[in-house]
Amino acid sequence: MTNEISHLLEIIETHRSFLLLSHVDPDGDAIGSLIAFALLIERKGKKAVAYDQDGVPEIYRFLKGCDRIVSVIPPAEHFEVAVFLECPDVRRAGTACSPFIEKIPLWVNIDHHMENSRFGHLNIIDENLSALGETLFDLYRESKEPMDSAVAEALYAAIMTDTGSFKYINTTPRAHEISAQLIRLGINPYRMYEEIFETLSRPAALIAARAHSTLEIDNGISCITITLDMFKETGSTADDTQEIVNLGRNIKDVEVALLFRETANGVKVSLRSKHNVNVNEIAVKFGGGGHLRAAGCTIEADMKHAKEMIFAAVRKALQEASGHARPNER
Ligand SMILES: [Mn+2]
DSSP states (O other): OHHHHHHHHHHHHHOSEEEEEEOSSOOHHHHHHHHHHHHHHHHTTOEEEEEOTTOOOGGGTTSGGGGGEESSOOTTOOOSEEEEESOSSGGGGOSTTHHHHTTOSEEEEEEOOTTOOOOSSEEEEOTTOSOTHHHHHHHHHHHTOOOOHHHHHHHHHHHHHHTTTTTSTTOOHHHHHHHHHHHHTTOOHHHHHHHHHSOOOHHHHHHHHHHHTTOEEETTEEEEEEOHHHHHHHTOOGGGGTTTHHHHHTSTTOOEEEEEEEETTEEEEEEEESSSOOHHHHHHHTTOEEOSSEEEEEESSOHHHHHHHHHHHHHHHHHHHHHHOOGGGO
């Protein structure tokens, strides 16, 4: 890993203009990593455009550096290096950036997703990290650039959101150690928590209430459904639904929590598991991906058929897992 970080620093030193990209439907790790990377490049006196096709979700707009992130790449710009953050493959950055990235000669791919296709000229992939924010932390440390409060906030937000506020199975000693260092730099943990987890908008609260009322529980699987009508009725958007799957996950004896969200182009599925089921494997089967215990995919079918396909795959995985589970896995 240190070699790869050195290689990346060498690329930063020897090039002048960088396009930083993250995935559609960005989370706190995507946004925090974009901000931290952009600030590092700027500190080196070089040009960075940080881009996310879907822009910055409302709950992350308090982050100091977030105004650097654009959702449209200035058409006249050209870049020497493309840096993909949190994109398991190029398509995850969305289609709007394709004409730009095709012209960029050098691609850097930095990620912690399990199914990353290593599409870059330089690939820095570590699936054991709690969040990509950890790699950005290492990059700052190796570069000897000081972390100011904007960087510290961005990295803390990255780690806090990807670990579900230090609760999920990916919460490692190192995630805590890095966070402790960021707190020493002046981060206020409660303020960060409040901004990200305790600021549900009225539409977000209303769609959560509607969605939760659809809850079904069946043999270790919970299922919540969100329809296009619910968005209309509550005035909410997809951004407002990110936490909804957690109710299903929090239920005793549920191993896999599913959230089905109707979109104009099919059904988006979020999968969460607790102990035994590799939901990444299930999501990959349907063209998606993610992590061992949190993954997602989009199925081009109606709700009924999407549910049938996913439930069949989850039941099979549960059956296999119960055959292989060892006592220490619980
Ligand atoms: Mn992440």
